[in-house]
Amino acid sequence: MEFNKRTIAERFSRLPQDKQGAFLEALQQQDIDFTQLPIVARAARGVFPSSYAQRRQWFLWRLDPDSSAYHITGALTLTGALSPAALRDSF
Numbered sequence: 001m002e003f004n005k006r007t008i009a010e011r012f013s014r015l016p017q018d019k020q021g022a023f024l025e026a027l028q029q030q031d032i033d034f035t036q037l038p039i040v041a042r043a044a045r046g047v048f049p050s051s052y053a054q055r056r057q058w059f060l061w062r063l064d065p066d067s068s069a070y071h072i073t074g075a076l077t078l079t080g081a082l083s084p085a086a087l088r089d090s091f
Contacts, residue, residue: 008032009037
């Protein structure tokens with residue numbers, strides 16, 4: 001049975017975490033590169049714990065909700081020939 005990349009990614013997202021490793025191994029045996037699959041919405045399986053970075057950001061916001069300390073803007077100047085495909089892939 002042949003699956004398209006989106007179907008494979010969606011099946012992976014529905015698996016319990018303890019079965020995802022076996023799924024990745026099966027993909028590898030079939031020469032399917034997991035990094036080339038699209039990003040899909042994660043299947044709802046309850047509440048997910050926040051990461052350390054998320055907790056830190058929430059804590060800083062609680063200290064000073066009007067602070068822009070966590071919102072740092074920046075810009076880059078690129079020189080040379082632009083490869084639209086490479087630029088798109090970088091995002």
